[in-house]
Amino acid sequence: MSSESNHSIEHHIQTYIRVFIALGILTVLTVAVSYLDVSFIEAFFIAITIATIKGSLVLGFFMHLISEKQAIIWILVTTFIAFLILMFLPLIWLTDATGSGY
Amino acid sequence: MSNIPYILEERPDTGLNNSKLGIWVFLASEVMLFGGLFSAYVFLRIAAPEGDFSYWGEKLNVPMATFNTLVLITSSVTMVMSWASLKMQQFDKYKMYLGITILCGLAFLVVKYFEYTGKFHHDIYPSSSTFMGIYFTLTGLHVLHIIGGLLVLGFFWSKQADKMWKENPDLLANRIEITGLYWHFVDLVWIFLFPILYLL
Numbered sequence: 001m002s003s004e005s006n007h008s009i010e011h012h013i014q015t016y017i018r019v020f021i022a023l024g025i026l027t028v029l030t031v032a033v034s035y036l037d038v039s040f041i042e043a044f045f046i047a048i049t050i051a052t053i054k055g056s057l058v059l060g061f062f063m064h065l066i067s068e069k070q071a072i073i074w075i076l077v078t079t080f081i082a083f084l085i086l087m088f089l090p091l092i093w094l095t096d097a098t099g100s101g102y
Numbered sequence: 103m104s105n106i107p108y109i110l111e112e113r114p115d116t117g118l119n120n121s122k123l124g125i126w127v128f129l130a131s132e133v134m135l136f137g138g139l140f141s142a143y144v145f146l147r148i149a150a151p152e153g154d155f156s157y158w159g160e161k162l163n164v165p166m167a168t169f170n171t172l173v174l175i176t177s178s179v180t181m182v183m184s185w186a187s188l189k190m191q192q193f194d195k196y197k198m199y200l201g202i203t204i205l206c207g208l209a210f211l212v213v214k215y216f217e218y219t220g221k222f223h224h225d226i227y228p229s230s231s232t233f234m235g236i237y238f239t240l241t242g243l244h245v246l247h248i249i250g251g252l253l254v255l256g257f258f259w260s261k262q263a264d265k266m267w268k269e270n271p272d273l274l275a276n277r278i279e280i281t282g283l284y285w286h287f288v289d290l291v292w293i294f295l296f297p298i299l300y301l302l
Contacts, residue, residue: 009190010190012186013183016186020175027172027175043302047297048297054293058178058290059286062181063283070117071116071117071118072126075126075130079130083137087137087144
């Protein structure tokens, strides 16, 4: 990034401001929808979807993942797979132990 | 420090400098640390009596947590603006934005302090329920990360930063980029903690 011109950085700053506004709106939205009269499963998916969008904005723009090198993308893909195993492996055990899924 | 290779320049094999590669590997380990606790949350919630988590969750202060979410988002944008200021050779602006980031981090801690003490005044402790156990564990670990981040941000706001800016401005910009990645990650964790603890 050291070779980037001031003009390029100023363009980045405009993006940061837009992402900041989007994050603010999504925060208010996630609180607002939590008052909707929906089932827990529906509320869970709405909340996680909004959080995932917010997280993607932070990762993509503030953490510059959108223009990052392949090595970092592969570290994160590996981590994400390990994270999914961490989350779902015990669920499989639970389903086996009880003989029924949740 | 200049004797350590590939601090600023990219390694030919990875295409990255070691500082950036190092922080991403560290953040990957952090994902697994918080991931384990998120997994614990899911299991405790599944195993809890029906409505138990919602009952205890309603005792939390949503407006305070919403405010804290906005504070952390603000701190993330000022963090990245401080890095952008260094890239544009505007050291004064860098100090201003980093100062705001630090103030936001401190504001988060103050609000968290009032949240915790509010619970204690109502005799609610980690031992009060399974939900409160995992709530205090997750948010407590997150608070520790905020405190750790603030110590590093404080260092880069001190006279040391002025010295580094004069001697090696590229090194300072690199350090702020790396610190920023950590700070954004702490924000990212809160983005997921907020809905699962306060809103569900």
